[in-house]
Amino acid sequence: GDSVTQMEGPVTLSEEAFLTINCTYTATGYPSLFWYVQYPGEGLQLLLKATKADDKGSNKGFEATYRKETTSFHLEKGSVQVSDSAVYFCALNVRGAQKLVFGQGTRLTINP
Amino acid sequence: DAGVIQSPRHEVTEMGQEVTLRCKPISGHDYLFWYRQTMMRGLELLIYFNNNVPIDDSGMPEDRFSAKMPNASFSTLKIQPSEPRDSAVYFCASGEGPSGNTIYFGEGSWLTVV
Numbered sequence: 001g002d003s004v005t006q007m008e009g010p011v012t013l014s015e016e017a018f019l020t021i022n023c024t025y026t027a028t029g030y031p032s033l034f035w036y037v038q039y040p041g042e043g044l045q046l047l048l049k050a051t052k053a054d055d056k057g058s059n060k061g062f063e064a065t066y067r068k069e070t071t072s073f074h075l076e077k078g079s080v081q082v083s084d085s086a087v088y089f090c091a092l093n094v095r096g097a098q099k100l101v102f103g104q105g106t107r108l109t110i111n112p
Numbered sequence: 113d114a115g116v117i118q119s120p121r122h123e124v125t126e127m128g129q130e131v132t133l134r135c136k137p138i139s140g141h142d143y144l145f146w147y148r149q150t151m152m153r154g155l156e157l158l159i160y161f162n163n164n165v166p167i168d169d170s171g172m173p174e175d176r177f178s179a180k181m182p183n184a185s186f187s188t189l190k191i192q193p194s195e196p197r198d199s200a201v202y203f204c205a206s207g208e209g210p211s212g213n214t215i216y217f218g219e220g221s222w223l224t225v226v
Contacts, residue, residue: 034214043116043203043217089155093215098143098207099168100215102155 002027004090006103013080014111021075021106023064023090031092033057033066033073034100038087047075047088082110114138116218118204124224130192133221136185137206145205145215146179146189155203161187162209194225 007022025031032051036044048057053068062077073090090103117136125131137144145160159169164181172179176195181187191198201222207215 036217043219044205045217046214049214098162098209098213098215099145099157099160101157104154 002031002092002094002101004092004101004103006088006090006106009105010107010109012109012111015082016079017110019075019077019080019084019108021088021090021108023073023075023103025071025073025090025092027071027092027094029094030068031094033064034091034093035062035064035073035075036089036091036102038089038105040086044089080108080110082112084108085110116204116206116216118202118218118221120221121219122222122224124226125194127195127225128193129225130190131194131198131223131225133189133202133204133223135187135189135204135218137187137204138216139185141206141208141216142184143207143209143215144181144187145203145207146187147203147205147217149201149203149220150199158189191223194223196225199224 003026005024034049035047037047038044048059050057050066056065064073064075087105087107089105091100093100119134142163146158148156158171159179161181179189201220203217203220205215205217
């Protein structure tokens, strides 16, 4: 079945550090890929998405590139801030089925 | 634009009581989803609707759970009778077809069953 695997958390970094959160997927067909972010006490918000191979999604300094050859969609940011502390979810949406399949989430804490 | 609206935001109830969670999706969206989030199991899709019709309810844990969508602007998730293991955050989300479009989440209903 379709699935998403994220790097184990929690992840703790210092402010201005470089961030990578790994995400790989298994899917039949060609999925769309998403990163959602959840701040404490809130719902999930879309961070970025990519709908086809080699597309790069970007938002708020975060980037992720849809790599079909490695079935990956790793999230990166060049310089993190304390306000980036949250839980990050990678997800896929298989064509023909609107529902999202989520990874387990990665909790990120940024220390000043 | 108003986002997905859920109520109640917080509920504490005693075991055995009926719980009803409510959701108003974003106007114009034809898909509605109910998710449950727990520390142990992460985010689980319970059920989703397309044009008010349930499409996949395979994630509904057992007969104590039921969901309805009587019209395009309202859905309910009911638990009867509730049990402590139902304690979780329940999210409603909505989206517009076709697949690949963004799904928007509400702020969640935080349920505690004691």
